[in-house]
Amino acid sequence: MTVSPQFCIPYFMSLFRNASLPEFFMKSIPVILRSVVIVLLLSAPSICLRSDADDSSREMAAKLAEISRKHDLPAMVAAVVNSEGLVTSACSGNRKRGTADEVELSDRFPIGSNTKSMTATLAAVLVESGKINWNTTVGNVWPKASDKDIHPKLAAVTLDELLSHQSGLPANISDVSAQAWASFFDEKQSPALERRRMLKLVLSNPPSHARGKFVYSNLGYAVASAMLETSAGESFESLMRKHVFGPLEMQSADFRSMESAKQLQPPLLWGHQADGGKPLDPRNAGSENPTVYAAAGTIHVSIEDYAKYAAWQLAGKPAPVLRSKDVFDHLHKPQADYTTAGAKYGSGWIMMNTGLGPAFNHAGSNTNTFALIWLFPESDFGVIVCTNSGQEQAFAACDEMVSHLMAQHAGSNNLQPQPALVAPALGEIGPERLVGRYQLAPNFVFDVTLRDGHVMVGITNQPTQEVFADSPTRWSYRGVDAKLEFHLRAKGPAYALTLHQNGAAQKAKRIRD
Incomplete structure (x- = not known):
């Protein structure tokens, strides 16, 4: 089975409908928001303190169990964060459907396309160090390439355009060659060499659509990662471990490869296929995207280590990953009109205004798992929910858990729909x-x-x-x-x-x- 990371914007307390996607893409929920944003009362009390975590974790685990049963999911895990770090976390369910092997907080969940904001964060590190610039083009990185190697229209594409899905590249390698895409699952070379092979395959072709138009592209992030590792003279994976995972002490975070998968020992967290929910051994090819797509969505991480990244994003301060506030703020700069009215996309985040202030969100799946993150910096509040199923109901379940945690931890038991906010005169x-x-x-x-x-x-x-x-x-x-x-x-x-x-x-x- 071939897989590709995918994402969506869920809207709270709502039902989902299927959307048709390109070949090798999962069935996903449509990126549609209500005309009003569902928000919490702004006068609500702040999030509970860490000292309340035991009671909060027990309640959270019970809610996860309830939602898992309701939506027939094998397991779910969730965390609430603020700018100081983890507020509370919990998990419920089994690592593999039909077994009694209980999931734990230390289990590493795939986060799919939520990887993208981390890729953009690494780009910010290299921009700050002078190794690359947001406006660096594909042609700047490989100046000796001929027009036959890199199509002139793609040579002019910038790093920023790749990170905001405005490059003109197609969505996936499979759109260029289904046969070539299938061959990347063999992972016969190092990830860096696999990306070099990918570049030769895709950059010689003309753009599939107009540059500057938002078209979600996993392929664009793969090209961006090759630009980063070429500019820094070090593999993308190594750079990420050194400059993002390390400073944030995300000890469980890493990229999945067939080499690392073969070394896995029980207990194992199994994914469950989108079509029918069949358990998929994480040691097998097809349980995750190939290494060529590392930047687009192959990070696996425990929920509590993922919370460290979320807390850093909420804090609004560059350290310990960056030094410059300007570079940090660039990660949250809206760059493209998203497919939903009022929403923007930039540097791996979908952005919109809500009654809790500006929100950053993203969702990701490798078709066997699903992850959802919402951050509200002005309200100092964030939620992460993951499940080890890629089935359609996984999306609704994670959305329901996010809604519950927002209501509980922001102090209101009722979500109140309010009109979208406008600037006051x-x-x-x-x-x-x-x-x-x-x-x-x-x-x-x-x-x-x-x-x-x-x-x-x-x-x-x-x-x-x-x-x-x-x-x-x-x-x-x-x-x-x-x-x-x-x-x-x-x-x-x-x-x-x-x-x-x-x-x-x-x-x-x-x-x-």
Whole structure:
């Protein structure tokens, strides 16, 4: 059986319909969102503390068991995270359908196309080190290649365009040659050499569609990984272990290959085929994509190590993977209109605005497993759910678990549909909407008040000072080169402020009085 990673955007508390996909692609749910985004009440309490993890884990495990039974899945695993790390995690079910071999938190789940944001993260590392640039083209990396080797229109494609699915490349190697695609499962050479073979096969052909148009392409990520390893003079897999897995202490994370699969020893986490749910031995060819697609979706990782990556993304700080905030922010820059109205794609993330603030999400499958991640940086909240089944009901089950965890950990038992948020008109913002307390660090709180119509800002252990309006949302100190930028939605008080000082921007989130 041949497999290809795939992804989707589920919408909460809804039913899924099938979508027809190219050959070798799994049947997936359509990327359709409701006209309203389902969100939680913004005034809800924050996520439970780590000290509550035992009770929370037991409740989570019970819910996983309930949903697994409802959707007839062998096993599920889930984690809730915030910017400080893992909040709680749990698992339920069996490693293989029909056995009593119980799944554990240490089991490494395939995350499919969720690998892509990690590939983009590695690209950011190399951009920061000067080995490549977001605008580096295919032709720049292989300047000696002739037009016969690299079609001129593909030679002009940039790294950014590859990472945002705007390259013009087809979706998969199988679209170029089904026979060649099947041969990559033999993995007769090192992954780097397999990617070189792939380049010779695909880059000589003209683009399959217009450059700059969003068309999801696993092949584009495979080409991007070859660009990265060529520019750095080291294999993609080695670079990822050194620069992403290592700094984040993701000890279980690695790429699956036939060589590593043959060395696996029981207990083994089995995948279950999309068509019929038959167990698939992870040591067999076809249980995962070949190594040529490492950058597109062959990472296997435990849920708690995956949570480390999610927490780093939520924290909004470059360290320990990166040094530059600009490079980090580029990973969350919308670059292409996604197939759903209002959604964007960039650097391995699907992005949209919700009542919990901007959300990053992705889903992935190798047709035998399914993984789903949602991150809400402004609400400091994230959810990851995985299952060892690629069946159609796996999508609905993971979506249902995400909805449950959002409701539980954000403090509301009811999901409330609300209209999509729009930026407020500046003239409608009065200074009373800025009043509140904003925490930058445990011992660094901005206390914004109104005094006789003047906006006053007190800082922990510092005197209160007046700030003056540059605009309804930007206010400056006098005598100190510092500005405060307030972040608001269409209604209600500001949910955060950013301190701009000495060339740096530091965000403080609104806290309860």
